[in-house]
Amino acid sequence: MTTARAYLTGFGRYLPGPAVDNEGIAARLGGDDAVTARIRGSILASNGIRQRHYALDEQGEPTELNEELAVKALHAALDDRGIRPSDLRMLATATTLGDVLVPGFANMVHGRLGGGPMQLLSASGVCASSMAALDAVVSKVRLGDHPRGAVVASELPSRSLRQRRYDGFRAGMDAHFLRWMLSDGAGAVVVEFQPHPTRLSLRVDWIRQVSLAHDHAVCMRAGMSGDATHVGGTWQDVALADAQAAGMFVLRQDVGMLDDLAQAGIAQFEELVDIGLVDVRHLDHVICHYSTNVFRDVAFDALRRRIPSLDTDRWFSNLETRGNTGSASIFIALEEAWRTGRFQPGETVLLAVPESGRFSFAFAQLTVVAPSRPQGASS
């Protein structure tokens, strides 16, 4: 069977409101008591994030829906490519939590975006759901089922990071860690079967996603108590007031597992090198989603074992200035790297997204390609 190729031809992002520095967080999320302030300071010092965006006003009231962030990022990507929603035949969305329980996030985003009939996929999960959504659209474009689709990853965790969610129970480090790390934003890409006619494009060489949930307990969670599910024990089984009181609506991460997550991610990367999907001699750009600078340094050390001459300038991240936007982070970083002219034809771009949820890892390799307009065409 002959398949087409898939190219990323348009890039967009949307970050709501003004950039909020570390001093501006408490006004929006609350938690201005001395103990919480100390914990916050300590977490911010280690994660290295200096600025982020929230879809909250200065009083902490919501200003936008998650689906609105997604649509604005999509419009930015479509404008970047010079096409309209009606040109899309598929839309895949990724988010950790949509605005509503039902229907799917992609359905709500399509409804707000407009355009014509199209195939939808709502990928759920956490950070790597963006790569699952990308893989779906890329696969359908390669099959020739659709000439053009879009992928958007969008997160609006801020409203559930506000003080009211944390009232009434004693939040441990597992709850604080994400509260002072996550923020809002959306990133989108356009996928087509042909390169952009007049600009550079990013050809998708491969996408790999693997879960190690068979071997690991839950690490990042909400809607359950403890790290294991049991019948009658999820947020849907108990009275909502009891679920709230038990802190079940708070996003938590078992920070004690994160070293294991980093090591497992490095092992996955090593495997990609061993089987030849990644050629370390031709690894021009690396865009890795990580939650804190601590994990960047762990990753650098691991890469140096394979690439002693690793040039860390080739490693792009905007975590410090755009925050950790979960599934959206990888596209928000890719968009900025793209827009700021880092890429040259023939270079490779490795995307890497570890997801703590229950240990999954997604990687993709892109190659920068020249415009499609053939040289020496007779007309």
Added chain:
Amino acid sequence: MTSATSTDPSTAAAGASLLERLGDVWLELEDHLAKVPVLQRLDDGTVTVEDYLRLLFNLRQQVIDGSLWIARAASNFDIDHFELRAAAIKHAEEEHRDHFLLEADYVALGGSRAELRAGRKNVGSEALSGYLFTYASRPNPAGLIGAMFIIEGLGARRAAQWAARFQEVLGLADNQVHFMTYHQEADGAHTGDMEAILTSGLIDDATADEIVRCAQVVARLYALQLEELDR
């Protein structure tokens, strides 16, 4: 071109079989195809997705008529031409949904189904379609076997080559070249059926002349359809 100097196949040459005469018509067609701009660009690797979309768009406006003129021809064969009528009825049914394959390819390339359906024939397609409907309206239009020889021959012998080359140059998926690849199999079967008719001994000399003449006209008009894209 050497074939331009060969004997005119429309007049029965002593000893030349019907298949040999149709073979000469085919060579004339090949000469014309070699001068079609979009096929030249396909050959030299400068063809674009837009070229392929325009080609499908133009073909569609005539393909949509395919089963209609064959069905009209079928209705004009009397009982003495029962076998030809049976073949035409079967063929019309098989061609009946062809344009949907073409539409699916067109849409899979990013084209608009509504625009495709709202399209008009180019001047070559107008001439080709007009000729075929007129011919099919005659009593016992056996000459149309010559039309089928050309049109089915293009499907069986050339379309799959074009599809493979479009895939090679433009990086297309199989799902974007269904119409042209399908015809390799479908029209291959049809040309097999047709060769059985042509060599059956049921065709008299006058009918053979009609078949060859019709093939000649259709070959020229088909090439014209490819030359006159969007005009």
